[in-house]
Amino acid sequence: xxxxxxxxxxxxxxxxxxxxxxxxxxxxxxxxxxxxxxxxxxxxxxxxxxxxxxxxxxxxxxxxxxxxxxxxxxxxxxxxxxxxxxxxxxxxxxxxxxxxxxxxxxxxxxxxxx
Amino acid sequence: xxxxxxxxxxxxxxxxxxxxxxxxxxxxxxxxxxxxxxxxxxxxxxxxxxxxxxxxxxxxxxxxxxxxxxxxxxxxxxxxxxxxxxxxxxxxxxxxxxxxxxxxxxxxxxxxx
Numbered sequence: 001x002x003x004x005x006x007x008x009x010x011x012x013x014x015x016x017x018x019x020x021x022x023x024x025x026x027x028x029x030x031x032x033x034x035x036x037x038x039x040x041x042x043x044x045x046x047x048x049x050x051x052x053x054x055x056x057x058x059x060x061x062x063x064x065x066x067x068x069x070x071x072x073x074x075x076x077x078x079x080x081x082x083x084x085x086x087x088x089x090x091x092x093x094x095x096x097x098x099x100x101x102x103x104x105x106x107x108x109x110x111x112x113x114x
Numbered sequence: 115x116x117x118x119x120x121x122x123x124x125x126x127x128x129x130x131x132x133x134x135x136x137x138x139x140x141x142x143x144x145x146x147x148x149x150x151x152x153x154x155x156x157x158x159x160x161x162x163x164x165x166x167x168x169x170x171x172x173x174x175x176x177x178x179x180x181x182x183x184x185x186x187x188x189x190x191x192x193x194x195x196x197x198x199x200x201x202x203x204x205x206x207x208x209x210x211x212x213x214x215x216x217x218x219x220x221x222x223x224x225x226x227x
Contacts, residue, residue: 043221101159101162106155
């Protein structure tokens, strides 16, 4: 079946450090891949997405590349800020059926210290 | 444009009590979803509705019922709450044009004692 595995947290970084949060997936066919972010006390917001192999999604300085050969979609940012502190979820969606169900990873808490 | 709204924000129930969580969206989406979020478990799908008048079970439907009242509204009901249903509940909606993006409400934090 479809599944998403992402690195355990928490990830604690100093401001301006480089960020990588690993995400790998198992899926049949050609899923779309997403990163969602959840700020404290809020719902999830879409951060970026990629729909096919070798696509790079980017937003707010974050990037992730859809790597079919390694079934990965790692999230990166070159210089994190305190305001990036949040929980990050990797997710996939597979076409087919009546609707578009998302499969989420367990989330990775990022804490950025000044 | 409010997006996805949920009420209430917080609720405390005693075991055996019932309640309904309300969700509404103003983006004219056909699909709506209910998730629960538990520590270390990510988000798990409880029920979803592909269109007005249809509902289907997700990964963890036991103990819940849903109603798709109209295109805008999708409610989640706990008939007899149990401590295992203590969680944060999120409603989401999404269109059908790929790549299957979903929009989330702010969540309801439910505690069952």
